[in-house]
Amino acid sequence: MDEKKMSRMAYFEREDILHLALSDEPEAGSVEISPNITAELNDKGELIGIEIPNASAFLRDVILESVQVRVLQLSTA
Secondary structure: OOOOOOOEEEEEOOOOEEEEEOOOOOOOEEEEEEOOEEEEEOOOOOEEEEEEEOHHHHHHHHHHHHHHHHHHHHHHO
């Protein structure tokens, strides 16, 4: 049987959680990669999803950091 690959993203505004589902398989466990990212695993230990709590602050910080790096690169060029 061929396994169908899928990905779906959902944002839960009330909880401020961004969730990326890579598979419809049930979650058997999870690993906290950093304080802001949790990897969801199936029963084989394979990645099936990613959850980002406090997503709005996390994404804001990532975007600001990226922009600051670009500005610094342009100003030193």
